[in-house]
Amino acid sequence: MRALAVALLAALAAPAGAQVADLVDRTAFRVCADPANAPLSMQDGSGFENAIAQLFADKLDVPLKYTWFPQVIGFVRQTLTAGKCDVVIGFAQGDELVLNTNHYYTSTHVLVVRADSDLAGVTQLADPALQGHKLGVVAGSPPATHVARLGLMKLAKPYDLMTDRRVEDPGGDMLRDVENGVTDGALMWGPIAGPMAKKFPDLKVIPLLNEPDTPRLFFRITMGVRAGEDSWKRELNSMIRRNQAEIDTILREAGVPLVDDYGKALKAP
Structure with a gap:
């Protein structure tokens, strides 16, 4: 009976797997993205x-087609899982909402300060120079835990983690606050801070590479596909591997701080 049950389960699973694979549209590269998530994705195509x-x-020689949806709660369920597209370009490795491809870059959180401030030489959050200074922190983000442990939270200014970026600009607000002296520094995700800071020449972006305590501040970024689409995942993995140099060029030109796979050093060009 046990063997029969296993055989029946296998038979039932096979059509389901085929059905999932059939959702991938080979006539277009169908992407789910937030229409207002600068500098990552934008409906005008300006995001990295x-x-x-x-x-x-271009490598697949098919047109690029988007399904636009704000990246809030329910994003994956209402786009990728619903079959409206076949890939989400940026997902942290290990995110259980999707099947992750291999990572195509690794980045870290950063400290953004005025280049002419006394904090411009800080490379670690435990640096005593940060004591008594007001830092901008995204509520619920990994740096917030470090800030609380180091006794810096009492002066910190919080910013929202989940916002509709069609009407709010938390990253820009954080950088403007540093530029204008509202805060003395901002702790931000590097792929947001690096590109955005290019518009603020008075600011310095410092990748945080020397944090010994948890939670870690670096993350490997993958593409997300639907669970069960292993063939599609392998195809994307192969494309990432073959085109890594071009991907790195896009990220570097955008201003994304690239680090090694362990978040210990900047990635060599």
Whole structure:
């Protein structure tokens, strides 16, 4: 009976797997993205994730097609899982909402300060120079835990983690606050801070590479596909491997701080 049950389960699973695979549209590179998540994705195509999506569409020799949806709660369920697209370009490795490809870059959180401030030489959050200074921190983010442990939270200014970026600009607000002296520094995710800070020449972006305590501040970034689409995942893995140099060029030109796979040093060009 046990053997029969296993055989029946296998038979039932096979059509389901085929059905999932059939959702991938081979006539276009279909991407789910937030229409207002600068500098990552933008409906006008100006984000660096847009550039990576276009690179992959060109390599596949198919048109690039988007399903736009704000990246809030329910994003994956209402887009990728619903079959409206076949890939989400940026997902942290290990995110259980999707099946992750191999990572195509690793980045870290950063400290943004005025280049002419007394904090410009700080490279670690435990540096005593940060004591008594007001830092901008995204509520619920990994740096917030470090800030609380180091006794810096009492002066910190919090910013929202989940916002509709069609009407709010938390990253820009954090950088403007540093520029204008509202805060003395901002702790931000590097792929947001690096590109955005290019518009603020008075600011310095410091990758945080020397944090010994948890939670870690670096993350490996993958592409997300639907669970069960292993063939599609392998195809994307192969494309990432073959086109890594071009991907790195897009990210570097955008201003994304690239680090090694363990978040200990900047990635060599």
